[in-house]
Amino acid sequence: MDNNEVLNSNLLRARIVRLEYDDVTESEVRRLILEEEGKAPPENITIYHSDDIDGIKNSGVYSGFDGTVIHFYDEIKGINQMYTIVRGSEKSEKDSWKSKDWIYNAMGIGAGQSDAQYQDTLNFQTEVSKQIRKNISNKTPLESYGLAHSLGGNNSMNAQLTKGIFDKLYVFNPAHPSVYHLANLDIEFMLNIMNKFGIENDIIQLHTIPPDELVAFGEEYYKSRMDESSIQRLIVKEEMLYGMLKMPGFMDIGEAEIVSTIDGRDGIEKVAAAIPDEVIFAFQEYLSDYADVYNQEGFDGFFREMTGIRPGLMDAISDLREIRSRETPYTLQSFVDRVGASARLTFHTILSLKPTIERLKETIPQVLSFVRNLRTHLPDIVEVMVEQEIITFEQGQELVEAVKSLEAELNGMHSDVNKLLTLYQTNVMFIPIGVLLDDFLFEFETFGKRLEKVNKDWATIQTHTSTIVDYFHVSAEAHTMDHIIAYLGKESGSDIYKVYDPESNDMIYVHDGLTSEALLDKLANVDLFGAVGKTGRTNRSGGQEVYVNISSSIRIFQKGKEVCANVLMELTRMQQTYERDVLGDDERRKQRLRQQIHQMEQNPNVYQRQFFGQATQVYSIRRISVQEFIPALPQTITDPFEEFFHQYRKDLRQTMTLIEEMRVAIETLFEHDEHISNIFKYA
Template structure:
């Protein structure tokens, strides 16, 4: 019998994927499952995080992911969900965009597969671990494997499915689509088929792939992979405003599987029309230009790419930020040596970069005209941007000239001697370069101010890309939403007004309240028992001991002869204790003792009773307010 999916709705999958960005736990999965289904999840939930497998990130690729294993013998459930994390804006503790750099070099250019390798290895390792555990326990239910992913994570699970066929089903949300360039770099069999179809030389010169007509490459790639897998195993959920969906029509990207498109923002459609205006020729030029830096990104990451494109040693420049004037003089020889080396690099790289800036300026007018036509900027804003970009080109040229002056001066210093005046003039030139950089920053600020509408469009497209926007769109149709902490908010309209009630918080208050009251009842029960043991029972025990003593004295008076004192031997024969009569009078326990305790116990019992009534009111209010939603009542009775 086929297993019913545990995470069987888009909303349930989206909420779990969104939680993966924080740090997914079995408790949080259970909470979300109960809130969305109104029923208990499978009996066993095990969570595996990629950072717990130390050898996963040996290349520091930036891959992160989580695997959830659900098992329930009674329900016949044995399912494993591999969640690959989506793109994060920047690397941890730095400004560098690691994941988005991978999007560029790994997907768009198609010449990096580090994150793919780590994602595949993570899935293989955890699958083996789960399989061995199931075997040890004698569990025979077939393991069903599902791949989940958002953004870059959606790309990972799709490519794994296309190349390694690891999953029974794949569900992706606002995914970065696979590209034929990426697949050809990863999948040698596909690349071999491309060589047979288009040109054998592609096996030795990968860059020839960019010369294959995009439409032919796309058609061939999609036909090839549809023969490798069941296309119905891949399911896309896409916000029509999503940025990645907007660029999915760009050369190289392929589309395999079913797709559901949803509207996450009624006031915004998409920048897809804008993206479509960019010529394929320009896109190809970008790909070819970036492809020469792919191997550097693979080896040195984003810093290596920046240095390779500009010849600027970022680490060296950053180290100078902490120097004062005297430091420059003291370390002049080392500084001049490094400037000399950096200049050699820049003399080769900067002209190429300036050439591309020139090409950008040359084509910027028609590109900005498209933005004007689409309503993303005014004519005045366009002209301002053009003027500032031209100014940036002039500033970069000036910086290049200043670097030449700096180099000539430091070489003169090196030939003659370390003259402090010349050194300070070198420092002055550095300050002039700094001022030019500040001028560029001011120009960039002006450009930013004059492209706000365009930025808003892109921002809205980026926002639509987030899982949170998708979750909100899916939830609206069910009369619910979620706050920033993932709490479920139920919405009900009362006339023209809208009432929102935080169900997650209410359930936590209800269940935590019950737990506290149960703990109080346990403590109260122990207090009563302790009172009975230490006062009531102990009083009776002491009374019984006294009565037993009296009875013993009356029945065995001779045993207490010593009570008469000490006599001589002959006197002891005369003075013999023959009978004891005890006239006992044992008063009852002081009535104030039970009164104090019973009053205290009664007070606590009333407080506990009031607490139960209060939290029962919370539950009843939700049930009555949302009487048509049967899941609401169930959620309160299921423990997170």
């Protein structure tokens, strides 16, 4: 760990990465640094979002990439650091149901056939670096660090392996780099593979190489070209992606801290290891056929090409089924009589479905091949899941039967498609059109029923995999940044530890070994203590456990100081105005009066005419003596002002005392923890 890094702890880095899933702002970054480091953050912090970079979200096909750069700069302290945060997978895109991140997981990481998010990672890093260098002097070299989670970890690790764009990269529960994906991203790596193993540039030929040999070659290749310590990984053993290391093609590269956070849970390593290589390869090869359309048209094109289903297929089949429910067989005349005005529409519907049926002839065998391969190996996979007590034996058998049924229905659908294509080629000169129409409608109805049965089989599979989903749900939770942050907060294992509110990202200190009832009573008497965060004043188990929302208390402390400072400034301004315009004016008037009296006493002859008029030649003033009495301002004027200022200053002192008591109470509770003291010091 480099002490000169602004973000110099795993817990702080993890909280910053977690922030990326919401919104990274300068104020939040400052707050997290203050809370975790107990020191003032750098003065200059600039935030760059990928939304604002041309060529990423404005491109024709948006890959799902999201990222943020935080730039810290202080020329005097020699700080010039940029932290590139690459967001991990999301269930769906913002304002969309489409799971573009997870499609990229399959197409990129799984099949190794897409580089869109990898390229966006490189572009984002390059463009922001240019902007930073343009905006600041070159006296302090720019240091580059990476922070990432999940899919973001995969994109960042691939960028580090191939281009070395970071001085150091910190990743949490990353999706591990795949040799198959890197062979697609890195032409030099692929050329070395071709030279080493004597193959052509083809994913199918890559699969002919024993996976262990290919992975060993890939790890040796990249480790020889980089400092492995430049990639720092924190991995929860029980999380779902850690099990992927047991699957073919994934590399274990970079320095790793592997932690166990869930007692009695081994993760999914054994399940992942039970999936045969040929099933993984079949999945990769199956998806690779759709890589081009995915890269060009994104999710919409991928879904259309993979299924062969165009919009409106099910609606069209439903309409044709309704027509056939009427009397059959048809003659041309009876068809026209019974169907009436919809006859032309029926012909049009049947003809419009031909391209879809032709496409289904190509796609169904591919899906069928994958399902057949899965069905062949499923009993062995189920056996491991039963052994791991993920599912029961009965659930495993029902799952196998549902997949068998799915295979059978796909076989039937393939047969139906071939029959329909034969009917399209039938010459109407040799068969009555009514019979031909009846055959068409019959086959479409049969196909529709099979499609419905496929949906039912899929629903059965989902039902009987609910326990699997529950099992994987724990692994999925262990994958999240909230889980990592919770683990890091409790890592010390002492009576005092930290937990974090996943909604507000607030830091909460927990004292789990408090025994002093006197201290509890003292804390209870601090009025502001009860307002510290939504966790309440105290939340104890048997009178022993106390929670304090430090983030909320800091907000109260900062806001309280700010309000008090503003009140004091305004009160001072008002008092100065009072002293100048009321007391000062009275004093100035008195001073002018005294000056006039003094002038009269010093120059009495000046006032000769004013006292004696025309008799100045008879009488002469030799001396004037004024016995003055100038009363003070009436209390009716001064008392309201003095009382006003007295009460406000009293209230201000009380408020400042309460704020200070809150600080002292929290520091006392946590035994004058230097970190807590520093947080309040720099708040």
